[in-house]
Amino acid sequence: MPSSLPALLETPLDRASAEPLQRQLCLRIKDAIVGGHLPAGLRLPATRVLAQGLLISRNTASMAYDHLLAEGYVVADRQGTVVAELRTPVLSKASSPPPRPRLAARLASLRPSPMIKTDCTALRPGVPALTQFPQAHWRLAMAHAARTATPNTLNYGDPLGEPALRSAIASHLAITRGVHCMAEQVVVTEGAQEALNLCVRLITNPGDTAWMEDPGYRGGKSALHAGDLRVLPKRLDAEGLYFTANDWRSEQPRLIYTTPSHQYPLGTVMSVARRLALMAAAQAHGAWIIEDDYDSEFRHSGEPIRAMQGLMADAPVLYVGTFSKTMFPSLRLGFLVLPLPLQPLLDRPLRELLRGGHSHEQLAMARFMEAGHFVRHLARMRRIYRERQQALRSALGEHLGVLHSIEGGRSGLHLCVRFAADYPDVAVAETAQRYGMAPQALSTFALEPQLQDNGLVLGYGNTAVETMGPLVRRLGKILKGLA
Structure with a gap:
């Protein structure tokens, strides 16, 4: 009998522990087997002997053996219980380390976004005014969804989204955004990022070419790179994403990502002429355009x-x-409107790729919209954001203290501020985090950063008016300290 067995039998279990005795015994035997102290083929003591040695009930010992048998650590024969031969050998300390895990090659093209501390909220782009959200109305909508729920509501639900929400989204977009669609064309997603990933998966094949605004939204770049696409940066001019006829001949894309109503992060609005030209060229060359209308x-x-x-x-x-900007980020509700010619072709693939869920949140969102709370909330937020943007502009003019230019601001929740390369934007953004601020370095949004891509993207959505002056004054000190 191995010398480890007496210790196993004689060392009492911890009766003061909240861990049940059966579980303690299971873990003790498993650790001994995995560690090589109880070798394969060893016959374990009978449950009566084990129970006497550890001063536990025989029933506890039996249940522990039964659990070990179910997990495959031991096997049973007519004579009792035997340690099983584990398929995976235990590596000794002298063994060579395991090979480095192999990851998908496409991950190398994903550029990590700057890490932002969770407690840094001031001047963070893309975050709405969380303290101004009408939680009372939302609670009522959630309560209504729970009160009217049926047993079927607890099921997976329609993979494309709850019909009530798809219908509410289609109606809202038709009125407020001029989008032509039926409810059947709307797919409810887990935020805008899932919608972007779906566009890539449904439309492209690995190796296809995609055009990407540069600087541009990091989530858009991640979706394109994750699809193994050849991503070509396209710079912007005063009318938005810039392209020539030669680009269509030499770099013909399959997919084009753009934020035409309020370019992220520069804030440019794509002109109607440029939009029509882009759509006409895409149609002629069999390309598709992702229109990310994130905060318009x-x-x-x-x-x-x-x-x-x-x-x-x-x-x-x-x-x-997405509803992340109009409602709140943790809601994780977005949507994709399919082009009418694609909708019947993609209905079945989408139902295979997606699973329904979050039915209560979707039904609550539909109720929130149908009751008029959503439209009233948007109107109130426009007034608040307009006031906060003006306060930020004034603070920049009074307190930043370095030569700069402001871009964008006709829509959305952020301003883009450019300044000379003498003030390295990445260092400024990293230093600002130590003071509870989360502006983003403009250069980190570019696939191919250029000299003019030095600046900050400043969010004002979740930053109160009275704090703008002190925050910008601190930013000015940081800039001057790094020059």
Whole structure:
């Protein structure tokens, strides 16, 4: 009998522990087997002997053996219980380390985004005014969804989303964004990122070419790279994403990512002429356009900019939207509007790729929209964001203290501020985090950073008016300290 067995039998279990005795015994025997102290083929003591040695009930010992048998650590024969031969050999300390895990090659093209501390909220782009969200109305909508739920609501649900929400989204987009769609074209997703990933998976093959705004949204770049696409950066001019006829001949894309109503992060609005030219060229060359309309609900001057999708019949546009900016980020609800010619072709593949879920949240969102709370919330937020943006502009002019230019601001939740390369934007952003701020370095949004891509993307959505002055004053000190 191995010398380890007496210790196993004689060392009492911890009766003061919250861990049940049966589980303690199981873990003790498993650790001994995995560690090589109880070799394969060794016959373990009978449950009566084990129980007497450890001063436990025989029933506890029997249940422990039964559990070990179920997991495959031991086997049973007519004479009792025997340690099983484990398929995976135990490596000794002298063994060579295991080979490095092999990952997908496409991961090498993913550029890590700057890490942001969870407690850094001031000036963080893309975060709405969380303290201003009408939680009372949302609780009522959630309560209504729970109260009217049926047993079927607890099932997986429609993979493309709850019909009530798909219908509410289609109606809202038609009125506010000029999007031409039926409810059947709407796919509810786990945020906008899943919608972007779906566009890549449904439309492209590995090796296809994609055009990407540069600088541009990191999530868009990640989706394209994760699809093993050849991603070509396309710079922007005053009218938005810039391209030439030669680009279509030499770099013909399968997919084009753009944020035409409020370019992220520069804030450019793509002109109607450029939109029509882009759609006409895409249609002629068999390409598709992702229109990411992420925060266009918040137009601060003039009439809302109509979505590109609604400018022409059968537009080659996959329209992507999200409730992360209009509601709150943790809701994780987005949507994809399929082009009408693609909808019948993609219905079955989508039902295979997706699984329904989050039915209560989707039904609550539908209720929130149908009751008019969503439209009223958006109107109130426009006023708040307009005030906060103006406060940020004033603070930049008064307190930043370095030569700079401001871009964008006609929509959305952020401003883009450019300044000279003497002030390295990555270092500025990293230093700002130590003071509870989370501005983003403009250069980190570019696939191929250029000298003019030095600056900060400043979010004002979740930053109160009265804090703008002190925050920008601190930013100015950081800039001057790093020059």
